Amino acid sequence: MVQREDHGMLRVQLTRRRLMAGLVGMSAATLLAACGQNQSASPTANAPAVQAATPTPAPATAASAATPSKTMAATGAPAVVTQTGSKVKVTYWGSFSGNLGEAEQEVVRRFNASQNDVEVTYQYQGSYEDTAQKLTQALAAKQTPDIVLLSDVWWFKFYLNDVLQPLNDFFAQAKIDLSDYVDPLINEGTRKGQVYWVPFARSTPLFYYNKAAWSEAGLPDRGPETWDEFLQWVPKLLKQDGGKTTRFAFAHPNAASYAAWVFQPVVWQWGGKYSDPDFTIHLQEQPAVEAGRFWQRSITEGWAVSSKDPNADFLNGVTAAMLASTGSLAGLEQSAKFPVGTAMLPKGPAGFGCCTGGSGLAILKGKPAEVQRAAFQYVAFATSPEMTTFWSQKTGYMPVRKSAAQSTAMQQYFQNHPNFKTAVDQLPKTRPQDAARVWIPNGDQIIGKGLERVTIQREDPQNVFNDVARTLTDAAKPVVEQLKRREG
Amino acid sequence: MAAKSWRLLRQLPWYGLMLVAVFAIGLPLFWVATGSLKTTREIYTFPPVWLPQHPRWDNFSAAWHAAPFGRFYLNSIIVTLADTAAKLFFALTTAYALVFLNIRGRNLVFLFVLAALFVPVQVTLLPNYLTVGRLGWINTYFGLIVPMMPVAFGTFLFRQHFRTLSREVLDAAVIDGCGHWRLLWDVVLPMSRPVAVTVGLLALVGRWNDFLWPLVVTNTVEMRTLPVGITYLYQVEGVQNWGPIFAGTLFVMVPVLLVYIVAQRWIVSGITSGAVKG
Numbered sequence: 001m002v003q004r005e006d007h008g009m010l011r012v013q014l015t016r017r018r019l020m021a022g023l024v025g026m027s028a029a030t031l032l033a034a035c036g037q038n039q040s041a042s043p044t045a046n047a048p049a050v051q052a053a054t055p056t057p058a059p060a061t062a063a064s065a066a067t068p069s070k071t072m073a074a075t076g077a078p079a080v081v082t083q084t085g086s087k088v089k090v091t092y093w094g095s096f097s098g099n100l101g102e103a104e105q106e107v108v109r110r111f112n113a114s115q116n117d118v119e120v121t122y123q124y125q126g127s128y129e130d131t132a133q134k135l136t137q138a139l140a141a142k143q144t145p146d147i148v149l150l151s152d153v154w155w156f157k158f159y160l161n162d163v164l165q166p167l168n169d170f171f172a173q174a175k176i177d178l179s180d181y182v183d184p185l186i187n188e189g190t191r192k193g194q195v196y197w198v199p200f201a202r203s204t205p206l207f208y209y210n211k212a213a214w215s216e217a218g219l220p221d222r223g224p225e226t227w228d229e230f231l232q233w234v235p236k237l238l239k240q241d242g243g244k245t246t247r248f249a250f251a252h253p254n255a256a257s258y259a260a261w262v263f264q265p266v267v268w269q270w271g272g273k274y275s276d277p278d279f280t281i282h283l284q285e286q287p288a289v290e291a292g293r294f295w296q297r298s299i300t301e302g303w304a305v306s307s308k309d310p311n312a313d314f315l316n317g318v319t320a321a322m323l324a325s326t327g328s329l330a331g332l333e334q335s336a337k338f339p340v341g342t343a344m345l346p347k348g349p350a351g352f353g354c355c356t357g358g359s360g361l362a363i364l365k366g367k368p369a370e371v372q373r374a375a376f377q378y379v380a381f382a383t384s385p386e387m388t389t390f391w392s393q394k395t396g397y398m399p400v401r402k403s404a405a406q407s408t409a410m411q412q413y414f415q416n417h418p419n420f421k422t423a424v425d426q427l428p429k430t431r432p433q434d435a436a437r438v439w440i441p442n443g444d445q446i447i448g449k450g451l452e453r454v455t456i457q458r459e460d461p462q463n464v465f466n467d468v469a470r471t472l473t474d475a476a477k478p479v480v481e482q483l484k485r486r487e488g
Numbered sequence: 489m490a491a492k493s494w495r496l497l498r499q500l501p502w503y504g505l506m507l508v509a510v511f512a513i514g515l516p517l518f519w520v521a522t523g524s525l526k527t528t529r530e531i532y533t534f535p536p537v538w539l540p541q542h543p544r545w546d547n548f549s550a551a552w553h554a555a556p557f558g559r560f561y562l563n564s565i566i567v568t569l570a571d572t573a574a575k576l577f578f579a580l581t582t583a584y585a586l587v588f589l590n591i592r593g594r595n596l597v598f599l600f601v602l603a604a605l606f607v608p609v610q611v612t613l614l615p616n617y618l619t620v621g622r623l624g625w626i627n628t629y630f631g632l633i634v635p636m637m638p639v640a641f642g643t644f645l646f647r648q649h650f651r652t653l654s655r656e657v658l659d660a661a662v663i664d665g666c667g668h669w670r671l672l673w674d675v676v677l678p679m680s681r682p683v684a685v686t687v688g689l690l691a692l693v694g695r696w697n698d699f700l701w702p703l704v705v706t707n708t709v710e711m712r713t714l715p716v717g718i719t720y721l722y723q724v725e726g727v728q729n730w731g732p733i734f735a736g737t738l739f740v741m742v743p744v745l746l747v748y749i750v751a752q753r754w755i756v757s758g759i760t761s762g763a764v765k766g
Contacts (some may be wrong), residue, residue: 091707097555097719097721098554098720098722099729121708124709125707127722134703137617138706140614141622279755315532316533330727331726331727334528334727335529335532335727337529364586411647
C-alpha cells in the first residue's frame with residue numbers, strides 16, 4: 001500500500017546535472033545527423049566565375065543552333081576539354097509534366113548537347129499557379145531560379161514587382177530579330193518597348209466540332225462563318241429524347257475552366273472589350289453586355305450547356321461543338337470516338353476576334369551577368385524557329401516565330417494535320433488579351449464568376465457586368481498604383 | 489422472437505446510414521481502382537462504365553515510367569518514418585513532462601501547445617520556408633523533415649491519456665527505484681499503446697499524404713515525395729490522361745490503406761481515450 005501524495009506529483013529528482021546531460025546527449029545526436037545531409041541546397045551556390053565580359057553569342061539562327069557553338073573564353077584560350085565544372089549552370093523552373101514535360105526535357109537536352117558553355121537544369125514545379133507561388137516564396141528567401149515559365153495571368157505580377165530582367169539588349173547582342181516573333185505574342189510581354197516575357201508555350205481558343213454530328217445533321221464539313229450561321233445550324237444539331245436534351249449544340253466552360261478566357265474573343269466579336277490597357281473597365285458598356293446577352297440566350301434557348309469539363313462533354317457527345325484551347329488538340333484527337341474538326345472562331349456583329357493564351361519564359365533580375373547571358377542563350381534556343389517547330393508539333397502549342405510556320409518541316413506537318421493548320425492560320429489574327437483579365441489579380445476568376453451568374457443563374461447581364469466592373473475597378477487600384485511607381 | 493425482429497427493425501435505419509457512409513467512402517476508391525485499368529475513352533464515357541471491358545494493366549507501367557516513382561517511394565518512406573518517429577518521441581516526452589514533472593507554469597506551456605493547434609499550416613508556410621532557406625536546407629531531407637517534427641495534437645492526446653493513468657502503479661514503480669526514463673518506457677508507454685499507435689498513425693498518414701510542404705521545399709525530381717510525384721502525370725493544359733493518373737494515385741493510396749487496415753483496431757480506442765474519465 002502506497003500513500004498517495006496529495007499534490008499528485010511523482011517525486012523523482014530531476015537534478016540540474018541530469019538535465020544538462022540529457023540536453024548534451026540530444027544535441028550531439030542532432031549534430032551527428034546533420035553531418036549526413038547533402039550540401040547542394042541552393043541552386044545558385046558556387047556559380048562558377050566564367051569568362052570575362054565578352055558576351056557569349058546565342059544561337060542566332062536555326063542553323064547555328066544545330067551546330068555546337070564553341071565559344072572561346074576571353075583569354076583567347078580555345079575551349080578544348082571543358083570540364084563540366086567550368087560550365088555555367090542555369091536553373092529553369094517550369095510547369096510541364098506528362099507528355100508536355102517529356103517534350104520540355106527534350107528541348108533542354110538538345111540545348112545542353114548543342115554547346116559546351118551552359119548547362120540548363122529543368123525543374124518541374126507543379127501547375128502554373130504552383131510555379132508562380134513557389135517563385136514568390138523563392139524571392140522572399142532569395143533562392144530563385146534563373147529562368148522561369150510564367151502563364152499569361154501571372155507574369156505581369158512579377159514585372160510589377162520589378163524582378164524580371166528586360167531583354168532587348170540580349171536580343172540585340174545575339175542579333176535576333178524581334179520582328180520574327182508573332183506580333184500579338186511578343187507584344188503581350190513587352191512594356192515600354194522592353195521585352196520581359198518571351199512567348200514559348202502559347203495557345204489560342206479554337207472552334208472544335210464533332211464531324212459525325214455535323215454529317216448526321218447534313219451540315220457542310222466546316223465551322224460556322226458567323227454566330228448567325230451557327231444559330232441556323234443549331235436546331236439540326238440538337239438531339240432530344242422525351243423532352244430531355246441528349247446532345248447540345250455548344251458548351252460553355254465554368255469559371256474554374258477559364259470561362260473568361262473563352263468569352264474574351266466573343267466580347268471583341270460584338271465590338272466590346274473587358275478593359276483598356278490603362279485598366280479603364282468597359283465590360284459594363286453596351287457591346288460587351290450584348291455579347292453577355294447572346295451567351296445567356298444560348299442557355300435559355302436550350303442549345304448550349306454550362307459544363308464543368310467541356311473537353312469531357314465534347315468527347316462524350318454531350319455537345320457537338322465548343323471553344324477550347326489549341327493545347328487540347330492532340331488529346332482530343334487521341335481520345336475521340338469520332339473525327340474531330342477545327343475551325344477559326346465564328347465572327348460576331350463586329351467581325352472577327354481571337355485572343356492568345358498559354359505561357360512564356362522570363363529571366364530573373366539580380367543574377368551575375370554571365371548567368372543571365374547563359375539563361376538568355378537557353379531562352380533564345382527554346383524559342384528559335386527550329387525548336388518552336390519541334391515543340392509545337394509535339395504539343396499542339398503555337399509556333400511563336402513567323403519563319404517557323406513557313407518552314408518546309410511545318411508545311412509538311414500541316415498536310416497530315418489539317419486541324420493544327422487551322423490553329424496556326426488563325427494565329428496572326430489574334431490580339432493580346434485585355435488588361436482586366438490578365439493583369440488584375442484574380443481578374444480571370446472575377447469575370448468568370450460573373451459569367452456563371454449570367455449563364456447558370458440567368459441574372460440580367462447588365463446588372464451582373466455592372467457588379468463585375470465595380471469589383472474589377474477596386475481590384476485594379478493597387479495595380480494602377482504599383483504601375484505608376486514602376487513606369488512613372 | 490418478436491422482440492428480436494423488433495430490435496432488428498429499429499436498427500435498420502442505422503444500417504442504412506452505415507451503408508451510405510460505406511458508399512460515400514468506397515465509391516471514390518472503387519472509381520480510382522477501376523479507372524486505373526480503363527482507357528481514357530472508357531473513363532470519359534457517359535453513362536459510366538463501372539468495370540473496364542479490357543483491363544489495361546499498362547496504365548501502371550506508363551505511370552511508373554513517366555517519372556522516377558521508385559525514388560519517390562524512397563523519399564516518402566524516409567520522410568514519413570523519420571517524422572513519425574520524431575513526432576512520437578517529442579509528443580511522448582513533452583506530454584510526460586507536462587503531467588509528471590513539477591515544473592512551474594507547465595499549464596501555461598500546455599496552453600501554448602494548444603495554441604499551436606489553432607494555427608493553420610498555410611500561415612506557417614512562409615516563415616518556415618524562410619528559416620529553412622537561411623539554414624541552407626531547401627531541397628534537402630532536413631528541409632523536408634525537421635519543420636514538420638513538432639506535433640501539438642499528439643502532445644495533447646498523450647497528456648489527456650497520462651492524466652487518467654492509475655497513480656498506484658506509477659507510485660509503485662517509483663518506490664521500486666524507477667527513474668524518469670524507465671518509468672516512461674517501461675511503465676507509462678505500455679499502458680498508452682493505443683494512444684501511441686493513434687499518434688503514430690495520424691503522423692504517418694498525414695506525412696505520407698502531405699503535398700504542400702514537400703512541393704514548396706523541394707526543387708529537383710530526386711527530392712520529390714509521392715504526392716508531388718503524381719503531379720508529374722498531370723497535364724497543365726489540354727486533355728488529362730486519367731488512366732495513368734489513377735494508377736499513380738493507387739501507388740500513394742495502397743500502402744497507407746494497408747497500414748490503416750492493420751492498425752485500425754488500435755486507432756478507434758486511441759482517439760476516444762481521455763474522453764471519459766475512468
